[in-house]
Amino acid sequence: MITQSDLRYQILRIRKIEQxxxxxxxxxxxxxxxxxxxxxxWASVVVCSxxxxxxxxxxxxxxxxxxxxxxxxxxxxxxxxxxxxxxDLSSMHLSSDGIFVAYGSIVGGMLPISVGAALAKKxxxxxxxxVCFLGDGATEEGIWAESLSFSVLWELPILFVVQNNGLAxxxxxxxxxxxxxxxxxxxxxxxxxxxxxxxxxxLLSNSVTAIINRVRLGKPSLVELDVERKMVHCGIDVxxxxxxxxxxxxxxxESAIDNEIKEAFEFARNSPEPTEVRGxxxx
Amino acid sequence: xxxxxxxQAIQEATDQCMLEDSTVMLIGEGSLDPSGIFGTTKGLKxxxxxxxxxxxxxxxxxxxxxxxxxxxxxxxxxxxxxxxFSLLAVDPISTAAKWYSTFGKPCPxxxxxxxxxxxxxxxxxxxxxxxxxxxxxxxxxxxxxxxYDAKGMMISAIHDNNPVIxxxxxxxxxxxxxxxxxxxxxxxxxAEVVKQGSDVxxxxxxxxxxxxxxxxxxxxxxxxxxxxxxxxxxxxVDFVTIRKSLNKTGRLICVDTSHKTNSVSESIVARLxxxxxxxxxxxxxxxxxxxxxxxxxxxxxxxxxxxxxxxxSAASNMFGIIHVPVESTEPHDVPHxxxxxxx
Numbered sequence: 001m002i003t004q005s006d007l008r009y010q011i012l013r014i015r016k017i018e019q020x021x022x023x024x025x026x027x028x029x030x031x032x033x034x035x036x037x038x039x040x041x042w043a044s045v046v047v048c049s050x051x052x053x054x055x056x057x058x059x060x061x062x063x064x065x066x067x068x069x070x071x072x073x074x075x076x077x078x079x080x081x082x083x084x085x086x087x088d089l090s091s092m093h094l095s096s097d098g099i100f101v102a103y104g105s106i107v108g109g110m111l112p113i114s115v116g117a118a119l120a121k122k123x124x125x126x127x128x129x130x131v132c133f134l135g136d137g138a139t140e141e142g143i144w145a146e147s148l149s150f151s152v153l154w155e156l157p158i159l160f161v162v163q164n165n166g167l168a169x170x171x172x173x174x175x176x177x178x179x180x181x182x183x184x185x186x187x188x189x190x191x192x193x194x195x196x197x198x199x200x201x202x203l204l205s206n207s208v209t210a211i212i213n214r215v216r217l218g219k220p221s222l223v224e225l226d227v228e229r230k231m232v233h234c235g236i237d238v239x240x241x242x243x244x245x246x247x248x249x250x251x252x253x254e255s256a257i258d259n260e261i262k263e264a265f266e267f268a269r270n271s272p273e274p275t276e277v278r279g280x281x282x283x
Numbered sequence: 284x285x286x287x288x289x290x291q292a293i294q295e296a297t298d299q300c301m302l303e304d305s306t307v308m309l310i311g312e313g314s315l316d317p318s319g320i321f322g323t324t325k326g327l328k329x330x331x332x333x334x335x336x337x338x339x340x341x342x343x344x345x346x347x348x349x350x351x352x353x354x355x356x357x358x359x360x361x362x363x364x365x366x367x368f369s370l371l372a373v374d375p376i377s378t379a380a381k382w383y384s385t386f387g388k389p390c391p392x393x394x395x396x397x398x399x400x401x402x403x404x405x406x407x408x409x410x411x412x413x414x415x416x417x418x419x420x421x422x423x424x425x426x427x428x429x430x431y432d433a434k435g436m437m438i439s440a441i442h443d444n445n446p447v448i449x450x451x452x453x454x455x456x457x458x459x460x461x462x463x464x465x466x467x468x469x470x471x472x473x474a475e476v477v478k479q480g481s482d483v484x485x486x487x488x489x490x491x492x493x494x495x496x497x498x499x500x501x502x503x504x505x506x507x508x509x510x511x512x513x514x515x516x517x518x519x520v521d522f523v524t525i526r527k528s529l530n531k532t533g534r535l536i537c538v539d540t541s542h543k544t545n546s547v548s549e550s551i552v553a554r555l556x557x558x559x560x561x562x563x564x565x566x567x568x569x570x571x572x573x574x575x576x577x578x579x580x581x582x583x584x585x586x587x588x589x590x591x592x593x594x595x596s597a598a599s600n601m602f603g604i605i606h607v608p609v610e611s612t613e614p615h616d617v618p619h620x621x622x623x624x625x626x
Binding site for chain 2: 277
């Protein structure tokens with residue numbers, strides 16, 4: 001049983017990691033764009049903390065939180081080393097051999113790929129579900145509707161997690177579409193849910209458990225999570241204060257997190273510079 | 284003549300076309316963003332509030348919609364902040380290319396896009412897909428280099444009755460140059476000799492034209508006189524201008540912004556070998572980026588793009604001279620500092 005304290009600790013950990021990336025960015029060691037997740041960490045933590053080893057997750061351009069909360073081995077060290085150019089990972093192209101499979105930097109690109117991964121699980125008779133994280137902007141891509149439809153048609157064990165922060169770079173959602181995301185999912189035949197962090201972590205966590213249990217029975221679903229984006233779309237500048245910070249009132253000894261972050265930066269700085277480019281064809 | 288940035292030149296071209304023709308409209312993801320797509324759409328919403336649209340993240344549908352508007356009396360400009368995003372709409376772009384030949388009616392459409400480079404842009408924010416578009420008959424595909432041409436070619440593209448793809452290199456958007464205040468056009472099918480020379484012809488495309496010019500200065504110190512051609516249009520290619528130069532120099536190096544294999548530069552060389560074989564004094568050379576997607580790690584991109592040293596080495600080899608690369612202390616993943624000054 002995951003406690004509210006466990007969840008908050010994980011949220012705080014990711015918050016501090018993202019803050020450390022922001023504060024170290026001006027040293028020009030991380031020579032790439034970064035898409036930070038400060039303000040929405042809870043959404044990834046609440047979902048990913050419930051995934052089991054045979055589950056898989058796919059992300060998007062803002063997926064540090066998912067990558068870090070899936071519990072894959074050494075993910076923090078690998079992330080920081082990737083940001084410094086020391087391995088094949090980067091802020092927009094993370095992957096692992098564990099739960100977190102991959103994420104793509106073209107909006108909506110991972111939607112049908114997640115559907116295919118869920119189809120493979122079903123065809124191979126494997127346990128486990130696929131979780132696809134997307135933002136409100138990705139629901140404007142035609143491929144979203146096509147992916148929802150396939151997942152229902154084939155009764156796939158897939159959960160679409162829409163992290164709705166109301167922004168596509170700086171364009172507000174009202175300037176982009178007028179439909180209700182959950183209602184569209186319902187119309188396509190998915191189980192649909194809407195959750196807001198104001199209900200508290202216990203209720204969020206219990207709701208997600210119930211949703212995931214239904215997905216495990218082969219009922220494709222979508223959950224829309226109302227999140228906030230504190231930072232600019234890309235970069236390290238703060239754009240706004242959080243209205244509902246789930247970490248308000250939480251205090252804990254942070255030294256373990258601080259050490260972990262310090263070790264990850266040291267690991268990345270001491271990692272050798274890569275010399276080999278991966279080829280374009282698999283063996 | 285006023286000095287402006289390349290981005291300002293595009294903004295001015297769009298502004299003047301929207302002023303003179305009320306059927307010109309613009310749509311693009313982020314076109315109302317405070318930064319205004321690198322400044323290219325800045326201030327236009329205030330002047331033409333009903334004809335500038337921000338866009339949902341629906342590249343395929345928007346491309347189809349601008350085709351629909353184009354065949355129904357509008358002159359749309361569709362803007363992508365990265366060329367990579369246009370790849371979500373390859374089928375509608377292919378449809379636009381075929382509209383005239385299939386239905387005999389014009390499709391006056393501009394699709395303007397930015398090629399990213401450097402600072403960890405990685406495999407999906409740095410593609411240079413002009414060869415893909417150039418392979419679709421019916422599209423005009425242009426890549427201006429100077430701010431002057433950026434304005435003149437944008438205006439020509441907007442006036443044109445065909446779908447025109449205009450690719451702007453991210454590393455050109457901040458360079459400055461002379462740009463007349465008034466509206467003017469630059470043809471969409473002509474290369475330009477930007478530096479006269481007699482020993483070797485260097486054909487650059489977009490940003491690589493600047494690299495060719497810089498290489499020509501180094502080659503001069505070896506006693507090699509390079510003629511530099513700015514290709515400007517990749518579909519159609521202005522073979523007349525290139526052949527004229529080749530007839531003079533007998534030596535050819537084409538430098539592409541895209542992967543070498545199957546690049547526009549390779550097809551130019553192939554055509555010239557086919558029809559002007561006797562004019563070559565030595566084998567031509569094509570330089571481009573490596574044939575794999577751009578890694579994000581800056582440690583792995585040092586030799587990814589064709590560099591000034593690569594151009595100098597290729598040209599020097601043709602004369603039995605050995606080019607010794609100059610050790611640079613400048614970072615390779617940001618534009619060369621010389622290029623921020625007047626073009």
